[in-house]
Amino acid sequence: MKIFKKSEYNYSKLSRLTYIKGVFITAGAVLIIFLLRLLSRGHLADRIAEWIARQFSLSDFQAEMAYFNLITLNMQYILATVIIIFMLLLFRMLLNSYKKYFDEVVNGIDQLIDEDGQISLSPELEVVEHKLIHVSHTLKIRDDEKQRAEQQKDDLVVYLAHDVKTPLTSVMGYLSLLDENPDMPDGKKSEYIHIAWEKANRLETLINEFFEIIRNNSESAPLQKTKIDLYYMMVQIADELYPQLNSCGKRIENNISETVVLYGNPDKLARVFNNILKNAIAYSVDHSVITISAQERPGKTVIKFENEGDIPKDKLQVIFDKFYRLDSSRLSATGGSGLGLAIAKDIVIRHGGDIKAESSNGVTVFSIELPSIPCKVSDEMC
Structure with missing residues (x-):
């Protein structure tokens, strides 16, 4: 199962807006509480008592007692009620605003289905908008890749x-x-x-x-990997290709150190090297030398196959496509189907590596990068 790393996103605009709303509601609550406190003392309390006396035809003493019993004695309950009301108001306001944001996000997700849909959210949801746009582009790329695979x-x-x-x-x-x-x-x-x-x-x-x-x-099952002596594998492959090399006066020069060790599936990697060497034999200059070398670098091993012969730059990116041939007129001579390099690329990728081709000044080099031997299968201390 793939584990996704949690990313930190910047929701500063949304946080700032929420904070401002909370500050306004809190300030309003403080103001109301302050006003309520004024009710229990000073001229404002006297005016309210006078108003009660006029409205209900009471004496000043009766009005003051009524005010004292109704307001002063119950002030703590009144303040608690006001605080609760403002808390509910704040919660309601935040709930409505976030409901609006959720609706925008849902509409944005709906736009992912529509190829021509424009995803546009509130400024506070800028991060979410960018994420949805990124997802939209990713889905489009995957759809293009799927169509290309079908083609x-x-x-x-x-x-x-x-x-x-x-x-x-x-x-x-x-x-x-x-x-x-x-x-x-x-x-x-x-x-x-x-x-x-x-x-x-x-x-x-x-x-x-x-x-x-x-x-x-x-194939979806994991590759059965083991340690491989690269030098001796190349010697064996070169011996198997001797008839093809001899017929055109070519030879393979193995410059790989006997200490170089790969970690992978021997049969699969042998197929990779065999296909690349067959390609080099088919498209290199007659009576030339095909050179094989390997270099161990941090975390990977790089194997190179070098031969005399040019590959046009516009064809370097497509030679690993299925059924692609550099020269279809040479089909009968080489026996190639155009699948060899495609097979090699698939196997290398399944090993977690990379394969590429470079050609310049009359020399073509195929490079294969494969991960180094994991510590747990290495005889040396990590």
């Missing part, structure tokens, strides 16, 4: 259908030729069977990569 999902189906159709058509075409020409010479027959087999392998690769990206997107 990518649609594109994935379209691209997969297109990419699957090409090798599938070739397989069916060559098998059809073999079926229609049973007397075909053995040499030609062998050639067609080999081509159909290559296209079938291509089709299998596409389907496997498609299920890989779907699996990476849908």
Whole structure:
């Protein structure tokens, strides 16, 4: 469960307005109490007694006694009643003002649903207004991301259908030729069977990569992580890629120290490094060297893959998109589906890391940042 950190917000305007209202009510109560106290003494008390005598035809002594019994003796009760009335008045006033504020906030929340709704609250609720506007922008960004994800999902189906159709058509075409020409010479027959087999392998690769990206997107279980000797993992991957390297006269130079240790899922990270190296082999200059290096920094390990070859700046931000290819004309030669780097990015992000590409002066560098080994799994003292 995600724990949200409590933030301190500045409600000074609202607090100031509430304080001013309370001061006015309190001042009014003090004034009324002061006036009431005047009733029990001095000329004001005499005038009230005279008024009672005239109104009820009483003698001065009777009027003074009536005044004394009604007001002077009950002054403490009168003052208590006045204080209670003013407290209720203050509470009522504050309740009404806050009810108005709550109504504004509710209306502001309703405006979040309306894309064109303008959120505007009282000056005292400036903090809440800014927060609602921020939430509105966040919801819009999430909605855009959701639409973009849906579009990518649609594109994935379209691209997969297109990419699957090409090798599938070739397989069916060559098998059809073999079926229609049973007397075909053995040499030609062998050639067609080999081509159909290559296209079938291509089709299998596409389907496997498609299920890989779907699996990476849908997995929610925590990764099973362990310590990884990065140097030896790279040695093993380079050996597996030797046939592809040898066919174009390229080689991998492993400059990683044998002491560098990663913490992650070995199979997933091997897939990441394998995909990046395949991309480097496919798009680097022939007879060039692909260099791998790693550097341990505070809190993270940075792995770099460097090769000769340029990537246009406008394409650096999209090469990790699903089904993106730098050069679609080289598809048949490289066998790429455009999913390799997208898969690599998904895996790195699931590890809490980051991946990026830089290209300048004829050199392309892919950088992967992964969190360092947590203290609890490290053999060293933290």
